Structure formats: C-alpha cells, structure tokens
Amino acid sequence: MFTQQVLSGLASGFIYALLALGFAAVYKSMRLINFAQGELFMAGAFIGLLLARNLKLAFVPVLLLTGLLLFLFGMLFERFILAPASSRSPEVHGMIRTVGLSVVLQGVALLAWGTDEYRFPQLLSSGSFSVHSISIPLNLLFIGGTSLALLAALVIFLRYTHVGLCMRAASQNRLGAKVVGINVKFVRSLAFGLSASLAGIAGVLIAPLWYVQYSMGTMMGMKGFTAAVLGSLGSFPGAVMGGLILGVVENLTAGYVSSVWKDAGVFAILIGVLALRPQGLFGRRYNERV
Amino acid sequence: MRDNFKSICAGIFVILLTFGACNNRSANGPMQIGMLAPLTGNGASFGQSQRDGVQLALDEINAKGGINGRTVELLVEDTKTEPPVAVTAANKLISQSKVPVIIGSAASLDVPAYMDLLEKAHVPQIVPVAVLPKITEGNAKWTFRSAMNDKIAASKMAEFVANELHAKKVVLLLEDSAFGGTGLAFGDRLEQLGVKPLTVEKFKRGDLDMSAQLIKIKGVGATHIQFWGYYADYAQVAKQMKDLGVQAQLMGNQAPVTDKTIELGGSAIEGAIDICLFVPTSDDPRVKTFTDKFKAKYGHLPDTWAAQSYDGMYILAEALRQGGSDSQKIRDALAATKDFDGITGTITFGSNGDAEFRGTSIVMVQQGKFVPYKSKSK
Numbered sequence A: 001m002f003t004q005q006v007l008s009g010l011a012s013g014f015i016y017a018l019l020a021l022g023f024a025a026v027y028k029s030m031r032l033i034n035f036a037q038g039e040l041f042m043a044g045a046f047i048g049l050l051l052a053r054n055l056k057l058a059f060v061p062v063l064l065l066t067g068l069l070l071f072l073f074g075m076l077f078e079r080f081i082l083a084p085a086s087s088r089s090p091e092v093h094g095m096i097r098t099v100g101l102s103v104v105l106q107g108v109a110l111l112a113w114g115t116d117e118y119r120f121p122q123l124l125s126s127g128s129f130s131v132h133s134i135s136i137p138l139n140l141l142f143i144g145g146t147s148l149a150l151l152a153a154l155v156i157f158l159r160y161t162h163v164g165l166c167m168r169a170a171s172q173n174r175l176g177a178k179v180v181g182i183n184v185k186f187v188r189s190l191a192f193g194l195s196a197s198l199a200g201i202a203g204v205l206i207a208p209l210w211y212v213q214y215s216m217g218t219m220m221g222m223k224g225f226t227a228a229v230l231g232s233l234g235s236f237p238g239a240v241m242g243g244l245i246l247g248v249v250e251n252l253t254a255g256y257v258s259s260v261w262k263d264a265g266v267f268a269i270l271i272g273v274l275a276l277r278p279q280g281l282f283g284r285r286y287n288e289r290v
Numbered sequence B: 001m002r003d004n005f006k007s008i009c010a011g012i013f014v015i016l017l018t019f020g021a022c023n024n025r026s027a028n029g030p031m032q033i034g035m036l037a038p039l040t041g042n043g044a045s046f047g048q049s050q051r052d053g054v055q056l057a058l059d060e061i062n063a064k065g066g067i068n069g070r071t072v073e074l075l076v077e078d079t080k081t082e083p084p085v086a087v088t089a090a091n092k093l094i095s096q097s098k099v100p101v102i103i104g105s106a107a108s109l110d111v112p113a114y115m116d117l118l119e120k121a122h123v124p125q126i127v128p129v130a131v132l133p134k135i136t137e138g139n140a141k142w143t144f145r146s147a148m149n150d151k152i153a154a155s156k157m158a159e160f161v162a163n164e165l166h167a168k169k170v171v172l173l174l175e176d177s178a179f180g181g182t183g184l185a186f187g188d189r190l191e192q193l194g195v196k197p198l199t200v201e202k203f204k205r206g207d208l209d210m211s212a213q214l215i216k217i218k219g220v221g222a223t224h225i226q227f228w229g230y231y232a233d234y235a236q237v238a239k240q241m242k243d244l245g246v247q248a249q250l251m252g253n254q255a256p257v258t259d260k261t262i263e264l265g266g267s268a269i270e271g272a273i274d275i276c277l278f279v280p281t282s283d284d285p286r287v288k289t290f291t292d293k294f295k296a297k298y299g300h301l302p303d304t305w306a307a308q309s310y311d312g313m314y315i316l317a318e319a320l321r322q323g324g325s326d327s328q329k330i331r332d333a334l335a336a337t338k339d340f341d342g343i344t345g346t347i348t349f350g351s352n353g354d355a356e357f358r359g360t361s362i363v364m365v366q367q368g369k370f371v372p373y374k375s376k377s378k
Helices: A004-030 A035-054 A057-086 A090-113 A138-160 A162-172 A176-181 A184-206 A216-231 A237-256 A259-276 B002-023 B046-065 B085-098 B110-121 B150-163 B183-192 B211-218 B231-244 B259-271 B285-300 B304-323 B326-336
Strands: A128-133 A134-137 B029-036 B070-078 B126-129 B142-144 B170-175 B200-203 B224-228 B249-251 B273-276 B340-342 B345-347 B361-368 B370-373
Touching: A004 A035, A004 A090, A004 A134, A004 A138, A004 A162, A004 A184, A004 A216, A004 A237, A004 B370, A035 A057, A035 A216, A057 A090, A057 A184, A090 B070, A134 A138, A134 A237, A134 B231, A138 A162, A138 A184, A138 A237, A162 A184, A176 A184, A176 B370, A184 B142, A216 A237, A216 A259, A237 A259, A237 B211, A259 B170, A259 B200, A259 B211, B002 B126, B029 B046, B029 B085, B029 B304, B046 B070, B046 B285, B046 B304, B070 B085, B085 B110, B085 B183, B110 B142, B126 B340, B142 B273, B150 B183, B150 B273, B170 B183, B170 B211, B183 B224, B200 B211, B211 B231, B224 B231, B231 B249, B231 B259, B249 B273, B285 B304, B304 B326, B304 B340
Parallel strands: B029 B070, B126 B142, B170 B200, B170 B224, B224 B249
Antiparallel strands: A128 A134, B273 B361, B340 B345, B361 B370
C-alpha cells in the first residue's frame, strides 16, 4: 500500500511540478509571482476540451496546440499588460495585474461555461497494469513521461540555446544583460509565455483524469505555489522536487493519518520548512540583492 | 434645485408605478405561487429537474382550467446553490411578491438557511427534492417535505446491502460535510445488522484526487464501497477506482441519481448501485405516461428529482384547491395530506413534516441508464 500511495502521489506531484515550474520561471526572470497560474491551468483544460471535443483532435496535438496558444497569450499579456507596469515598483504592479488576470479568466469561464462540470474525452486508454500486486495506472506513466520530457526540454533550452542563455543572463543581472545587448523585454515576455504554456499543458494532462470546471484552478494554483516555495522559489529543480514531495506527502497523509487532513498536512509541512529553511528545501542561502 | 425637484418627482412616479404593478392582483386573476430553485451553482442539475417537473405539472393543471377557476402562475427565484442567496430570494418572494406558498429549494443546504423566515412569516412550503435530515428535525410547522429524508435512505440502503447483497466487507466514503455526514447513519444501521464497516474515509467536495482514500480502501480488502455525497465526486470515484484497479462494488446515496453522473463517469460508472424514489425505466403504466409526457416536452427522460417535483406540485395543487390563497389554510391542507397517490409513491405527511416512508427503489447503472436493480442470482 505504501508503494501504491507513493506512486499515486507522484502523478499529482508531476502536475504540481509543472505549475511550480511556471511560478519559478516567472519569478526568476521578473521577480514577481504570477497569481494567475491556477486560472491559466483551468484555461488550458477548457481550451483542450474545445480542441478535443469540437475539433476532434488527438491527444498529442491537443496538448501541443494548447501549449502554443497559451504561450502566445502569455507573451501578449506580458507585452501589453505587464510590461507597461514596469516603471515604478514593477513587481507589485505586475503582481496585482496577474491577480486581475486570474479574476478575468475565471469570470470568462463562468460566463462561457457556467458552473457545470464537463467530461473531457478519454483520448488515452485508462486502466492499469500490475507489477508485484502494485497496480500502475497508465495515465501516471503518461503524465510523468510528458512532465519529464518537458523538464528536459526546458533544461536544454536554458543551457544550450542562445535565447535560453539570454534568459538566464537577464534573470541574473538585468542591467548587465541590457548592456551586452540582450533584449530584456523580449526575454521577459518569453518567460511569462513559457509559464502560461506550462500551466496550460498541466491542465490538459490532468483533464481526462478529472473533469473540467471553471473553479478547478484555484486550489491547483495554491498547490503549485506551495510546491515552488517548498523547493525554493526560482529554482527549476527545486520546483520539480517541491511538486513531487507535495504530491507524495498529500497521499501519505491521507493514507496513514486521515483523509480529512490531506490538505492540512501539506500546508503544515510548508510552514515547517519555511520556519527551518526560509530559502526552501533546495535553495542556496544567499542574500537578496538590494 | 429645479433639477433635484424633477428627479424627486420622477423617483416618486417610478415608486408609485412599481406599487401599482404589485397591487393589481385581483381575486379573479392568476394565482401566484413562489418557487426557490438552485438553477445555477453546483446544485444546478437538481434545480433544473425541479423546475421542469413542477412546470410540467403546472401546465397540465392550467390546461384543465387551473385551480378553483384561476390559473396558477409560478414565480421562480434562483438560489444559485448559495444559502445566503436563498435567504434573499425567499425574502423577496414573501415580502415583495407576497406569495401565499413556496415550493422549496432542491439544494439541501439552502432550506435550513431560509426556513425560519417562513416560520415567522407564516408561509408554508413544500420541499420536493432536498433530502437533508436537518430540515425536518427542528419542529418546523410550515415546512412539508415530500422528498425522502436522507436518513431513511441511509437506513434502507444499509438493509439492502446487508440482506440482499450479503456484503461483509463494507467501507464508507463520505463527503466531509453535514450532507455527507448522513452516511454515518448508513454505517450505524449496517452495524445493527451485524456488519461493521471496515473504515470511514472522507473527502472534500470537488477534490478531484481521491486516489489516497481509494488505495487505503483497496488495502483493507473492501468488497463494497458506500459513497455519500454529490454526483460529480461520485463519478470521479468511479473513474479513479478503474484507474487504480479497485474491484469493489460502488454504491451511492440519492444525490448521484442524475444523468450528469453518467455523463461524467462514462463507462467507469457502469454497475454502480444507488437508492431513489423513482425509476424512469420502470414498467409501471403511470410512470410510462409521465415519462412520455416529460420526454415530449423536454427531449430527455426525467430523473427522480423531476418526478418528485411533479408529484410535489400536485400535492400543492390539492392544498390550493382547499385553501385558496390563504397561507394558513394551505398549510393545514398540506398537513392533512393523506395517501396522496403520486408517481413516486403514496405520500402522507407525518407530524414533523416529513413524508412517511413509502418504499424505495434500488437502481443500477446499466448501459448508461439507471434501471431497477435485479439480483444477479435471479
């Protein structure tokens, strides 16, 4: 039962990890927290639903197209809504604008789809196979595989491509990056686009296992943020580990303590970690630059 | 100053018009009754069934010349499945529209929120769908429930599970709320019958990941899972049982008996067992007539909630026939309802306002429909 709980926790853990990665990307390059991450996740699920149900696309094209659409949306949002906030205390102004985005997204979903739950077409075969009396759900493999592939792509992008290196440079020293001729504005848009895209993909990945509803993103946004903070805000490996730990802890709390404490257990651990290691589990201890 | 005077005059004019509009009800005009229904929010599927069932009955009544020569007009207020909104809506029906009687909300948590208002205003209500036991536990004098009290459902379900299914390894999976808490009554009755539930697991409404609870349930070797909560979570449990390879028999309460469960659960919900008052696929000729009429009007089969609302409207019609538009007389007529012969059973109101128990149906999902349960051995 222990192994089963851990395995099952990993499935939701990967989803939290994708959301946490989005938080990390935006925090790293813009020093702000994207409060719309949960609602972008919900938007991804609904866009996926439209593509899969109305256009009858297969799962992989749905996944890619949703990622692309949200990427473009994120870029445009950053360019036209967030960037103009950058004059004085851009972080605070930017964060409030992301709060605004989350309210607008949820409102639009509520107007368009109401409070109903929608079934997402089962594009992947559900079911499970057993290894030593432990049943492994097929969709866990798919979610895990896709998340790892995305993570690998992200690492390669940041380490080995020109644009990726520009992004890292801009996140470490904005002024310096500007001096050496990096288009910092573009890099910021790119980071926000990436974060929106990750959230959307997470939404599509989980939708066939759940159902789609306008309010599905609120709790997920909180969980993703928790995972990001747990791992150390702004660190990519930290975000992934934070997400996985969160998923597993959740299942173990519900399995061995009580299902009533499922969410509480997670937040208790967050508070504990922050008290003992304010920089997060995987953060380096360094002082914030002034 | 002159402008102010003009606006004040205009304001008074508007107020007078409004009053005029309110007061032009004469004794020969249509008789107005109120209805609270959760038409939006997470109880929407119940509210819509409630509205459709009541409206069908009302159309029939009006087509036959109405009640005592007057047609009946229904004033519907949406509670949005939010108790505070239900209170405002009830207030509006009582003090603005001044309706003599109300058809109560289908959302269980709405009803206790506004019930006291009706007690104070001396306006009776009939509750055709909401099942929460609390509704009839507070000695309310103006509330009559034709729906099945969920505690009765819990105890009947337990008897079925112990005596018909002969289940020995049963677990409870309950929504962590007053609504899901009624499931404990199932556990108590089951224990009286000699089967102690192995464990009680809980979940929050709308929590989409139930894997932890289900793995635990699988771990204790349960053969039967009794669920108590809403349809969306029920469908979610069925889906995750399939994903995790949990082989147990899934059983539910009254709330999941709606087409939405089947839409969300897909093939995973096949074989699930529930309890309710009405099965649309029954062979009873009266049920057949009703379902045909319903289908002709709305294009789909009625669920148990629509049928109960249809019956509720007819019980109310009888009370209106006797009481006219006098709230006190309508209340007394409702209280005296005895052996009302509806499509969901024979209804007599007991002293607490609850319909006395009148037989239940155990239903099972087969090929995407709720059908009467038939034992496999027969």
